[in-house]
Amino acid sequence: MKVTAFNGSPHDDGVIQNTLELMCVELEHEGIETEIVQAGRENIRGCIDCRMCRELGKCAFSDDIVNSAAEKVNAADGIIIGSPVYYGSIAGNFKCFLDRLFFSGLRLEYKAASAVVSCRRSGGINAFHQMNNYFNLAGAFIVPSVYWGIVHGSSREELLEDAEGIYITKNSARSMAWLIKSLAFSKKEIPLPAVYERPWTNFIH
Numbered sequence: 001m002k003v004t005a006f007n008g009s010p011h012d013d014g015v016i017q018n019t020l021e022l023m024c025v026e027l028e029h030e031g032i033e034t035e036i037v038q039a040g041r042e043n044i045r046g047c048i049d050c051r052m053c054r055e056l057g058k059c060a061f062s063d064d065i066v067n068s069a070a071e072k073v074n075a076a077d078g079i080i081i082g083s084p085v086y087y088g089s090i091a092g093n094f095k096c097f098l099d100r101l102f103f104s105g106l107r108l109e110y111k112a113a114s115a116v117v118s119c120r121r122s123g124g125i126n127a128f129h130q131m132n133n134y135f136n137l138a139g140a141f142i143v144p145s146v147y148w149g150i151v152h153g154s155s156r157e158e159l160l161e162d163a164e165g166i167y168i169t170k171n172s173a174r175s176m177a178w179l180i181k182s183l184a185f186s187k188k189e190i191p192l193p194a195v196y197e198r199p200w201t202n203f204i205h
Helices: 015-029 066-075 092-103 124-138 156-161 163-189
Strands: 002-007 033-038 078-086 112-119 150-152
Touching: 002 015, 002 066, 015 033, 015 078, 015 112, 015 156, 015 163, 033 066, 066 092, 078 092, 078 124, 078 163, 092 124, 112 124, 112 163, 124 150, 150 156, 150 163, 156 163
Parallel strands: 002 033, 002 078, 078 112, 112 150
Antiparallel strands: none
16 A cells, blocks of 8 residues: 655755655554655646547646656545745646646546645635545545645645644544555455436526
């Protein structure tokens, strides 16, 4: 069993990286293998809606980490995404990454998913909900916790002062481990539901 986590911060040792590491420690204590991928410092262009991924099964742009990241997620049992707050939103470069990652053929249905956001003061709820929208539209199970997945601080030292944020983070990781194990057991006993063919419509047809 494995979880792939993505650091959407441009900092290799910032609050998001350290928060993901805290979650990974909890997961590994539960026997779940983990990997953290640095995505926030990559030069990643946005999705141009070319729809070539529908033919290729992957993003047409092959000069960055998006396709290799999709392979990691498709082979994993769960995903964690983390981003700092930029103007009340996901960090721009990371949003480009997520748009293309989730649009170009990611297989996340009935897998465990969790998001974490860091902010100095506010804007966390907006970014947290934005990231969970990716999971909702991908058919993933969002990991339950005791509060929104938001931590505060501008450094590792300040993060460690956010006792409740760490409490939320660790509980989310333990819930993820439980969910992954439960899904692995249930998938052996109960087949996944048949999916109806999807009618693509818009508001003028």
